[in-house]
Amino acid sequence: MTAERISPQRIEYRRIVVKVGSNVLTGGSEALDTPTMAHIAEQIASLESRGAEVIVITSGAIAAGRHRLATHRESHSLPARDIESRQALAAIGQSRLMAFWDELFEQHNLPIAQALLTRRDLADRLGYLNARNTLLNLIGLRVVPIVNENDVVSVEEISDSKIGDNDNLSAQVANLVDADLLLILTDIAGLYTADPSRDPNATLIREVEHIDDSVFASATGAPGARGTGGMTTKVQAARIATAHGAHVVLADGRARDIVLRAVSGEAVGTHFHPAGDRTESRRRYLLSGLQAKGHVVVDAGAARAVLAGGKSLLPAGVVACEGTFSRGDVIRVHSSDGVHLASGMSNYSADEVKRILGLHSDQIEQALGYEYGEEVIHRNNLVLV
Numbered sequence: 001m002t003a004e005r006i007s008p009q010r011i012e013y014r015r016i017v018v019k020v021g022s023n024v025l026t027g028g029s030e031a032l033d034t035p036t037m038a039h040i041a042e043q044i045a046s047l048e049s050r051g052a053e054v055i056v057i058t059s060g061a062i063a064a065g066r067h068r069l070a071t072h073r074e075s076h077s078l079p080a081r082d083i084e085s086r087q088a089l090a091a092i093g094q095s096r097l098m099a100f101w102d103e104l105f106e107q108h109n110l111p112i113a114q115a116l117l118t119r120r121d122l123a124d125r126l127g128y129l130n131a132r133n134t135l136l137n138l139i140g141l142r143v144v145p146i147v148n149e150n151d152v153v154s155v156e157e158i159s160d161s162k163i164g165d166n167d168n169l170s171a172q173v174a175n176l177v178d179a180d181l182l183l184i185l186t187d188i189a190g191l192y193t194a195d196p197s198r199d200p201n202a203t204l205i206r207e208v209e210h211i212d213d214s215v216f217a218s219a220t221g222a223p224g225a226r227g228t229g230g231m232t233t234k235v236q237a238a239r240i241a242t243a244h245g246a247h248v249v250l251a252d253g254r255a256r257d258i259v260l261r262a263v264s265g266e267a268v269g270t271h272f273h274p275a276g277d278r279t280e281s282r283r284r285y286l287l288s289g290l291q292a293k294g295h296v297v298v299d300a301g302a303a304r305a306v307l308a309g310g311k312s313l314l315p316a317g318v319v320a321c322e323g324t325f326s327r328g329d330v331i332r333v334h335s336s337d338g339v340h341l342a343s344g345m346s347n348y349s350a351d352e353v354k355r356i357l358g359l360h361s362d363q364i365e366q367a368l369g370y371e372y373g374e375e376v377i378h379r380n381n382l383v384l385v
Helices: 034-049 061-073 083-106 119-123 125-140 155-161 166-176 213-218 231-243 258-263 278-287 300-307 350-356 361-368
Strands: 015-020 053-058 112-117 144-149 181-186 247-252 270-272 292-298 318-323 330-334 340-345 382-384
Touching: 015 034, 015 166, 034 053, 034 083, 034 258, 053 083, 053 125, 053 166, 061 083, 083 112, 083 144, 112 125, 119 125, 125 144, 125 166, 144 166, 166 181, 166 231, 181 231, 181 258, 213 231, 231 247, 231 270, 247 258, 278 340, 278 382, 292 300, 292 340, 300 340, 300 382, 318 350, 350 361
Parallel strands: 015 053, 015 181, 053 144, 112 144, 181 247, 292 330
Antiparallel strands: 247 270, 292 318, 330 340, 340 382
16 A cells, blocks of 8 residues: 555546445454555545546445444444344444545545435436436536445335345446446455355456356355455446446455556456447437427527537526426427427426526526426436437
8 A cells, every 4th residue: 555656647437436345445354444445535536636537335334333333332242233233333334434435535625425325216217317416416516426325224115125235336326327437346356267265276357248147157255244245246236337338347445556557447357348338328218209208499599508518408598398297207309490409308397397498597496496406407418319
């Protein structure tokens, strides 16, 4: 950690999701390893200063809670590892974990924001749109989102909606924000041909072009003492993310400058290559005639801003609204002469758009009594025809 820093000559990926596992965050101990966390924060700050956008998926709340409780319980027994006890430990440790991240990023003048998610948040259309818009707005403000699964929920909610581990959460977040790279940091160098702790002949797999049964057969490692996932969940996460066009790198989070090296394109760990074209897949979805629930008509100024300026569609430029659609539905954007210019996910329902069309963004709350954003369609949810 104290060796001379590697400064990458380029940044190969611009939008990056970094997942940090419990075994990295604790360094194999019963407490959070602040030097390791500090090293990761420093690397992310370096990337941010170069224009990269980074979202952190953090484990460690349960480990932090277990350690904090141990310091106050002395000889008393700690909670067991059942669901209810893990919820309690997460509640105890979550604030401590976030306080560590906040302090470490503040040293680099980077604000952070906490985001707790469950499967239900991402499965629900409005929850998906809320989470996506929030995360994109945060990185647009140069804030580092710190994301974790919301373990502090009822048993019923966990049985219905718990994502299961932060590996799969990281893949879903990578898809949510259209990340270029998902970097999964663990306490092993990558995916091996067999479990290296049991097979001395196991070798590191450097490249994976396609995730098939043989790849899963190699993922035989069990979770670490403080982790909830194993190598299998990491390969599952890689399959989810690569299917939507992201690169995935699985690497040792304790290695020197591992984040900088991975983002610069250096061959570290195991590199899972994209299985599909994310941009084209998203474009097909938004432009599909089967998806569109209505359309808005825009004036010439808004048409120019959307087509030439890469801007969001603001209510001031909308002159008419047709169809019946809800917030989060796909709608078309038409010019005044009926030309289909673009399609995207609407931040507002048809009734709401009709009430705010022609208004400036700062008038939305006055007109509706609330607001879901300054835009009818955010530029990140908009594709041109």
